[in-house]
Amino acid sequence: xxxxxxxxxxxxxxxxxxxxxxxxxxxxxxxxxxxxxxxxxxxxxxxxxxxxxxxxxxxxxxxxxxxxxxxxxxxxxxxxxxxxxxxxxxxxxxxxxxxxxxxxxxxxxxxxxxxxxxxxxxxxxxxxxxxxxxxxxxxxxxxxxxxxxxxxxxxxxxxxxxxxxxxxxxxxxxxxxxxxxxxxxxxxxxxxxxxxxxxxxxxx
Numbered sequence: 001x002x003x004x005x006x007x008x009x010x011x012x013x014x015x016x017x018x019x020x021x022x023x024x025x026x027x028x029x030x031x032x033x034x035x036x037x038x039x040x041x042x043x044x045x046x047x048x049x050x051x052x053x054x055x056x057x058x059x060x061x062x063x064x065x066x067x068x069x070x071x072x073x074x075x076x077x078x079x080x081x082x083x084x085x086x087x088x089x090x091x092x093x094x095x096x097x098x099x100x101x102x103x104x105x106x107x108x109x110x111x112x113x114x115x116x117x118x119x120x121x122x123x124x125x126x127x128x129x130x131x132x133x134x135x136x137x138x139x140x141x142x143x144x145x146x147x148x149x150x151x152x153x154x155x156x157x158x159x160x161x162x163x164x165x166x167x168x169x170x171x172x173x174x175x176x177x178x179x180x181x182x183x184x185x186x187x188x189x190x191x192x193x194x195x196x197x198x199x200x201x202x203x204x
Contacts, residue, residue: 003188006182007119007184008119010123010192011195012104015099017199018198021199021203024092031096031098038102038105042102042109045109046101050101053101061090061093062090064087065082068085069083070085071083071085118180120138121138
């Protein structure tokens with residue numbers, strides 16, 4: 001069954017919100033399930049996201065481990081030792097981030113670029129009364145994704161060279177952008193209802 005792109009994006013947002021509310025034991029099961037699904041169906045995309053965020057995840061764990069008050073993990077180090085509570089909090093946040101990235105990898109594998117833009121275009125429907133802001137947002141997002149993908153395809157270069165390449169004039173002729181149209185179905189309502197019920201359960 002194919003779901004509306006906006007439904008899939010909204011489900012990802014709700015999943016990320018739900019992960020913030022789960023206790024550690026339930027979080028282990030939920031994050032493990034999402035990670036397993038990502039490895040099975042979106043291994044390459046998930047590996048790409050992990051490579052790009054590995055230093056952020058390491059920094060997150062270290063900041064929680066050394067900045068959260070609590071019992072020292074290694075007593076001889078005293079105040080210079082990471083705390084047990086900080087390490088547990090850091091692991092919890094790391095699990096949440098990993099699960100969010102795994103779900104994002106699945107989402108990006110299911111939606112190609114124009115489907116992703118079409119889904120966001122649908123979700124930003126309230127902006128249509130603000131003088132074409134919704135259309136400008138869709139066009140700028142499409143251009144950003146296009147040039148970012150083109151820059152990555154040129155191979156590995158220094159960040160300064162990559163930035164200069166993005167800022168230079170490309171001399172491309174004006175083009176029209178057409179977004180695919182999708183209809184919401186009963187499956188979208190059932191999926192959103194199921195995820196919202198899970199979110200309600202996690203809040204209780």
